[in-house]
Amino acid sequence: MQPRLKSIAVVQRPAEVILVGRAMELTYLADPDGSVAALLQILAQGAHPVTGLPAAMRERGFTVTEADMAAAVAALDEVGVLLPADTDAGLDPDTLRRYESNLRFYDLFAGLERPGAAFHRAMRDADVLLLGAGGVGSGVLQSLVGLGAGRVRLVDFDVVEEKNLARQFAYNRADVGRAKVDAARDWAVRYSPGTTAVEAVHERVADAATIRRLGAGASVVVSCIDSPSDIQLLVNEACFELGVPFVTGGLQYSTLFYWSVEPGVSPCRLCLELNRADEGATQEFEQSVMMSAEFVNRATGPVAQLLAGFMALETGRYLTRTDPPVAAATYHTFDLTDGMRTTQEPWPRHPGCTLCHPAPGA
Ligand SMILES: [Zn+2]
Secondary structure, eight states: OOOOOOEEEEEEEEEEEEEEEGOOOOOEEEEESSSHHHHHHHHHHHHHOOGGHHHHHHHHHHHOOHHHHHHHHHHHHHHHHHOOOTTTOOOOHHHHHHTTHHHHHHHOBBBTTTHHHHHHHHHOOOOEEEESSSSHHHHHHHHHHTTTEEEEEEEEBBOOGGGGGGTTTTOOOGGSSSBHHHHHHHHHHHHHTTEEEEEEEEEOOHHHHHHHHHHHTOOEEEEEEOOOOEEEEEHHHHHHHHHHOOEEEEEEETTTEEEEEOOOOEEEEEEEHHHHHHHHHHHHHHHHHHHSTTOOOOOHHHHHHHHHHHHHHHHHHHHHSOOOOOOOOTEEEEETTTTOOOEEEEEEOOOOOOSSSSOOOO
């Protein structure tokens, strides 16, 4: 295997080299004799196996052993700046052309043990249950197709209405009156034939049993529906039984939010409800609500796209494990007015949660 330096910025200063990695993280390497800089230049070509590095270094005037080079390569891999020179190996030419930018994104997370192609394969093997084909759901679908997800089961009961065209860009005027799932599937076929298989499921989701049935075999569930009112708990319950992570989000007034749950790993949605009940504040507040605004949809196109993007990214983390899910049991909010304030609030496991802490013998 030939290691190659990732396409990153490298800064050379007197007796020091600085690697600019992912998230602009800086790694400082002492380099009093210039040998580190020489090695990085050699590795940028990705033309030598580790056993060939001593000869390449000798050409640049440095005498090193193979053990020195193996240690240096391992250290550089540890800080995440190396990938295999053939990081795309095994992918056919069509795939390389179609998904090139995705593959270069995966390179950021690749290492000598896991080439970029492995992330794409994980996406290609994915089977996503996507609940809802509205503003957020259709946007998530578009992202998943762009990412090359293997299969999406898209569930929705609505038909396309003219007002949807303000933010649901998978549909056009000719789709008005058609079932959203059919129109969305047709969009995927037109957009990227022969890649993501989209299965249209014209069904209303009203209970955990339905989600469990539809979600059998899924790698992840993405919930983009807001009814019935306890939908989050229903998805939570079904996903626990399936042992499948889920991602969800929405818009309340001017605040966009999303979060996810990884059953058995992160605290769950029921934990959040129980935590809130302990605090008492929510219940008291909810019991005092005189008028509800829940049926007003204020989502504009950019809002739906933003939310769909954040949710698709989180879904991608579960599917490819590029990096850990950022929203697992963590409420992410973005207020779209008042200066785009953002918050990230993790919630703890609740000791009384029957899903996270099953009773003995249960
Ligand atoms: Zn729980």
